[in-house]
Amino acid sequence: MGTSPATSDDGQELPVIELVNVWKRFGAGSPSEVVAVSGVDLKIRPGEFITLIGPSGCGKSTLFNMIGGLEPCDDDGSILMRGRVQQDGELLGKVAFMPQKDLLFPWRTVVDNAILALEVEGVPVRQARERARAMLPDFGLAGFGDHYPHQLSGGMRQRVALMRTFLFERELILLDEPFGALDALTRAMMQRWLLDVWAEHRRTVLFITHDIDEAIFLGDRVVVMSARPGTIKCSETIDLPRPRDASIVTSPEFMAIKRRLLGAVEEESLKSFEAARADARRVGA
Amino acid sequence: MIRKIPALAPLAGLAVFLLGWEIAVHLFAIPEFVLPAPSAMAATIWTEAGSLSLALAVTLAEALGGFALGIAAGLVIAMILVSAPPLEKAMLPLLVAINSVPVVAYTPLALIWLGIGSASKVTMVTLAVGFVVLLNMLHGLKKPEQGAIDLMRSFGAGRATIMWKLRLPAAMPSLVVALRVGIVRAMIVAIVTEMLGAYMGIGWIIFQATQQIGFREVWAAIAVSSLASMALYGALVWIDRRLVWWK
Ligand SMILES: Nc1ncnc2c1ncn2[C@@H]1O[C@H](COP(=O)(O)OP(=O)(O)OP(=O)(O)O)[C@@H](O)[C@H]1O
Ligand SMILES: [Mg+2]
Numbered sequence A: 001m002g003t004s005p006a007t008s009d010d011g012q013e014l015p016v017i018e019l020v021n022v023w024k025r026f027g028a029g030s031p032s033e034v035v036a037v038s039g040v041d042l043k044i045r046p047g048e049f050i051t052l053i054g055p056s057g058c059g060k061s062t063l064f065n066m067i068g069g070l071e072p073c074d075d076d077g078s079i080l081m082r083g084r085v086q087q088d089g090e091l092l093g094k095v096a097f098m099p100q101k102d103l104l105f106p107w108r109t110v111v112d113n114a115i116l117a118l119e120v121e122g123v124p125v126r127q128a129r130e131r132a133r134a135m136l137p138d139f140g141l142a143g144f145g146d147h148y149p150h151q152l153s154g155g156m157r158q159r160v161a162l163m164r165t166f167l168f169e170r171e172l173i174l175l176d177e178p179f180g181a182l183d184a185l186t187r188a189m190m191q192r193w194l195l196d197v198w199a200e201h202r203r204t205v206l207f208i209t210h211d212i213d214e215a216i217f218l219g220d221r222v223v224v225m226s227a228r229p230g231t232i233k234c235s236e237t238i239d240l241p242r243p244r245d246a247s248i249v250t251s252p253e254f255m256a257i258k259r260r261l262l263g264a265v266e267e268e269s270l271k272s273f274e275a276a277r278a279d280a281r282r283v284g285a
Numbered sequence B: 001m002i003r004k005i006p007a008l009a010p011l012a013g014l015a016v017f018l019l020g021w022e023i024a025v026h027l028f029a030i031p032e033f034v035l036p037a038p039s040a041m042a043a044t045i046w047t048e049a050g051s052l053s054l055a056l057a058v059t060l061a062e063a064l065g066g067f068a069l070g071i072a073a074g075l076v077i078a079m080i081l082v083s084a085p086p087l088e089k090a091m092l093p094l095l096v097a098i099n100s101v102p103v104v105a106y107t108p109l110a111l112i113w114l115g116i117g118s119a120s121k122v123t124m125v126t127l128a129v130g131f132v133v134l135l136n137m138l139h140g141l142k143k144p145e146q147g148a149i150d151l152m153r154s155f156g157a158g159r160a161t162i163m164w165k166l167r168l169p170a171a172m173p174s175l176v177v178a179l180r181v182g183i184v185r186a187m188i189v190a191i192v193t194e195m196l197g198a199y200m201g202i203g204w205i206i207f208q209a210t211q212q213i214g215f216r217e218v219w220a221a222i223a224v225s226s227l228a229s230m231a232l233y234g235a236l237v238w239i240d241r242r243l244v245w246w247k
Helices: A060-067 A110-114 A116-121 A125-135 A154-167 A184-200 A212-218 A246-250 A252-284 B002-027 B038-047 B049-083 B085-099 B103-114 B118-141 B146-154 B159-196 B202-211 B215-243
Strands: A017-026 A034-044 A049-053 A078-081 A096-098 A172-176 A204-209 A221-225 A232-237
Touching: A017 A060, A034 A060, A034 A232, A049 A212, A060 A172, A060 A204, A096 A154, A096 B146, A110 A116, A110 A125, A110 A154, A116 A125, A116 A154, A116 B159, A125 A154, A154 A172, A154 A184, A184 A212, A204 A212, A212 A246, A212 A252, A221 A252, A232 A252, A246 A252, B002 B038, B038 B049, B038 B215, B049 B085, B049 B118, B049 B159, B049 B202, B049 B215, B085 B118, B103 B118, B103 B159, B118 B159, B146 B159, B159 B202, B159 B215, B202 B215
Parallel strands: A049 A204, A049 A221, A096 A172, A172 A204
Antiparallel strands: A017 A034, A017 A078, A221 A232
16 A cells, blocks of 8 residues: 555566465375365456355365465465465465354454454554444444344344454455355345445455355356366356446346356366265265 | 342342251250251350451461462463463373362371461462362363464464463353352362361361360351351352353
8 A cells, every 4th residue: 555556577467366276185195185275276366356166165265274374285386475475374464364154252242353353463452443333334233333243143243254354454355155154135135235345445355155146246257166176167257347236137148157157167066066975975885 | 129139039048047947956956066056156156256257367368369379370371281282281181180189188298398377278279279270271261163263363363362362261151160169169178278287267266176075166167167158159250240241
């Protein structure tokens, strides 16, 4: 901020994050080795909203953990941030990471949960609380600042977790199925709301989902991951106009994109389903 | 009105119990050395008020001093062990072995090493309370799931911050359990240690009175110390609500 955006030699703006041949093998060398992620290459440009879709267990969360710095990637690949290779753990504290569960702390109020990252950064609590209170209406939490998590609905808890992520002001936001546990109606509302918030607090977003409509509705680009070992199968740029409203999901353009992606996604889901059945049979025998 | 009932109910229960006791003693003409009437006990407490309150003050000071030291020791050791899992693995069998013998069994050693003054009592109470706090906190500090720890790490938090902002608050309910068990243990261990060797305190009075067949004094001392225990427990319930303020 304040400085001009970093650019590469050819004058193009450097990707926020670049994955080069990223692998993750659990229990490498042992007979129970699991290859969770294999040879992923991905560039995320500043301001982009990328949705990542793939069957359950294909390694999406593992990929996120590596981008968040929580787990190192295997030695044969590397993760670059703004063109600089990141060593093990170097990414910790550089990416705003929202895990699959809301993980709100039951002993903290809404406001105090939201400022958790700011507190860790050493921002004075009073100042942090002021910033959080100012954001409550944006997140549909006006009047709930002093409530405890057990007093909130599932959708509200998710919004508190999102607010905590947005308050941790980093260029890249990682969202791991933030709406996975919500009912369809709440979910549709939250998607539209997320786009509003994103338009206002412009960030680069990488968003994981199981849901193809969600992926297309939200994303500038949909990246499809294959069944395990997870790799990138294809990616599709979504040039639907923004701002997008709910009716767009029934438009012919949306349908055309969905038809194209559905083939790829279903093929992978089927593969991972068959693999799971084969595993079950092997264990049963 | 309704809010006062929780405090009234136990008091009413106590009154009925004492009344029943009083009537039973007179009705069945129970000899005093078996069971004195509450009224006789009250009279003794009244006439012996000076020596009893002095003894109670001594015992309370030992129990509370040991209680505080035990909490501090248990907390610090638990935090160190949780931060260094290999150390915990090495130490845990030893700790369990020491703790599996009733603390009172170590009393003669404490009396030999530390004399019959207050030091031996405070040490025994510290040991007893320290173990309760340590074992409960080892469990409590490990309650946060890996995901919550990873969330803190993703914000750039180090071990100390994770301990302070996540593990400690998550362990508060365990600490509350430890404190409730600990306060009762503190009084018991202080009194028992006094009975085995001391020159003041409630336990010493009980021991002396038994030697001189002063059963009223024994009962008076017991009554006074259980009243004190109840008061301490009440104070603790009040503190507990502040430790787990969010429930
Ligand atoms: N620590 C680990 N040790 C061994 N295997 C692991 C570990 N973490 C993940 N895996 C395996 O890696 C694979 C990918 O897991 P991951 O959690 O990344 O999937 P996912 O795509 O996020 O699934 P979902 O959509 O259900 O959340 C799974 O088969 C899982 O069993
Ligand atoms: Mg996942």
